[in-house]
Amino acid sequence: MSLHGRLLPRFRRLPVVTRLVLAVALTMSLVLAGAASFVYWRVRTALDQQLNDDLTTYQRSLDHAVRHGAQLPPGPSGSLQQVLDAHGRVLDSSEAIRHQMLLTPAELGSVARGATVRHDIGSLLLITPGTLRLQAHRVTTGGRTRIVVAAVRRGHRDEALRELLAQLAFASGLTLIAASYVGYRTARGALRPVERYRSGAATLADGTQNLRLDVPVDRDDEITRLGHTLNHMLDRLQTSAERERRFVADASHELRTPLTLMRAELDVALHRPRSAGELTETLRSVDAEVQRLIDLSNALLGLEELGSTGHIARAPASLADLVDAAVTPHRRTAERAGRELVVDAADVTVDIDARWLRPAVSNLIDNALRHGHGTVRVAATVHAGVLSVCVTDEGPGFSPEFLPRAFDRFARAEASRTSDGSGLGLAFAHAVATAHSGTARAGNAANGAAVTLRLPC
Template sequence: MTVAVAWGGLPARFRRLPVVGRLVLAVALTMSLVLAGAAGLVYWRVETALDGQLDEDLATYQQSLNHAVRDGGALPSGPDGSLHQVLDAHGRVLRSSDTVRDQRLLTPAEGAAVAQGATIRRDVGSLLPITPGTLRLRAWRVTAGGQTRVVVAAVQRGHRDEALRELLAQLALASGLTLLAASYVGYRAARAALRPVERYRRGAAALAADAEDARGLRLEVPTDRDDEITRLGHTLNRMLGRLEASAAREHQFIADASHELRTPLTLMRAELDVALHRPRTAEELTGTLRSVDTEVRRLVTLANALLDLEQLGSGEHIERTPIDLGRLLDDASAPYRAAAEREERTLTLDHDRATVHVDPRWLEPAIGTLLDNALRHGSGAILLRAESRDGRLRLSVADEGTGFPPDFLPHAFDRFSRAEASRTTPGTGLGLALVAAVAASHDGTAHAENTPSGTTVMIDIACASPEPAA
């Protein structure tokens, strides 16, 4: 249970480390595994080669002892430091090297097993910790003159063990230095890779701390490269731009609402104060209520226009659908035909036969606003023209009136901007601003101009089929 808890808490502690620390730790752990594997492979190959040489020397010595024991001759000397011992079937030492004399190299159990035909091979002493007199011995049975003999041959392992211990020390040193170097390189690489991220963080923090003074500022992103970090910087700049635009819309909305709503509310308050100041006749109260009703209607119209502009500014309420261009214009112009007939004016449609991808919920009111302006402020015939070319839809409403005042044209699509001649007529001053917002939400523009024959207001928007989502 304790081990499970310890291992279960490790990821949480790992996640609390800084990103650079996690990267360095991951590099260190990975390099440790790689180095351990490589060191293990090298050690195994060297150990195998040394053991092979040692076993080969022991096998050669064994063959010499076999011939000497069978022939009854003198036992030969083997490699430097080698030992031999000959025992009878009962484990008594018959002959041995001077260095061991009567000291038995085999246990009684091992001697009995060899006498029965088994072969014993084992090492005496250990590599680590260091022990003196390390051997590798082999014991086997030999029949000489009808007698069973147990022959033991042993060679020294000192040179082999010393070489392996030196190899372990060298591998540990090399692995340690390599691990330190890899960790340092990983640390420097991680710091270098994350330095732009930290710079972006500081820049974003500065922008957030002083939003007013930082308006229009962006993070510094290199232009001579295109990698993950620079793409992150561009994404953050786009996000900052959208946040700034959203804040600007919010400020504009609040400013417009506070400015334009104050006048009708003040008028309503004045009307009510006068009505409540002294007793009024039913006719006077009715007049007051009608005046208040007019201001309420104006407030509702103004609030709806402001909300429409806010929705269009956010760009999140546009849903393009395919619609026949002729049907779109018929639906948009239908409410204004009767008004044109009452004024004995003509309303003509001229359009291509095409299917366009737009949002009719917004485009129809925009066209209606242009027609309404032409009816109220213009004169003569009205021409609603539309043509679709190269994925763009160009709409225009032209009349034969006197046109816009020259100084008003640059501000025609500003909010609450009204020409002097139209200030005496009902309106909020948001009609053309709404038209411009609808055009912008469809990736287009709105434009007004005076012509020799009157006034023309144009909308140029994208109307191609939207690309399918990936």
């Protein structure tokens, strides 16, 4: 496995703050190294240019003196010179390098062939005496070949570069430490809300109820948006938990009554001999309670499906056909009760979810037939892109005490839970209207109760 393959998993296992600090330190190291290299290169180039200019000027004066047989002139401070023949024998030299061979045999041969050689003697970082920069050039005079070597000391130049390297290393080190500290503090500060959110989530996992994260309201950064998202998730979780508790409580409460009645009927039938007519009546009573259980279960499941997903599938549908399909199952009930069903539905196409709206309207009609009197009227109109379905009757209407809770689950105008109906019809209609981004309103008209659904279509 490569070094990269071994280090990357270890790096990923480190804490986030540590990884961020290491990333900042590495990035800053590269930036500082690049900046220091650029500064060093620029300063060294300037110093070398000055040194080379002095060396070239001194070389020219030496060449001129050798070519004309004159005495070798003095050069700049710290300069040295050496004159060799074609075989490398020293003909003239500064005292400090009289016995020192400055050129290698290869360089000597190259200069003898007309090339100009320039190189340094001594290193920059290892402080040694006698560091030089020399330049050798061939000069022909009187048919004889002379090799003129001009040299200048590099002491001041090397000292300046060593000092520059030390200053750059010191400044880069301080900058790297400061950047790493700032990166550490910034990462800790940025991740502190995340740790707070994690602690809150751990508290929630321990069973704490109604927990909400403390999210600043005056910010709009990634962490703040994460907090709002988590709070929204907590709201949804709490709503879901409350809905489940309510569903279980409502179901257990409402299912208990028909199950108790069924058990009582069966106990009576089993504990003493009964005639065929009595057994038939018992079975009919049990059948009625079973049907009530089925209706109640279907209503609860429908409400739960709407409440948990809020999903509807809109599709074009004929409003007249939809209302007719909702009214038809109730016509025989109305005839047996000697009541009239009047329908006034616009012949238009609406964009709604008929799978949910049809039973919602049917529930409103069923409530009007159960609890109202006289004619039941169903009016369905569309105006400005809003569908309005209103169901009215000619009964006593809703009592003032009942209206504020008319759309609550299992709310009944009668005090007894054994009264006809489950108390879910209006709640279901309200849930359907809400799922369509609409509203449901219950009130009293001139002659009785009126329930209106308004849905954008």
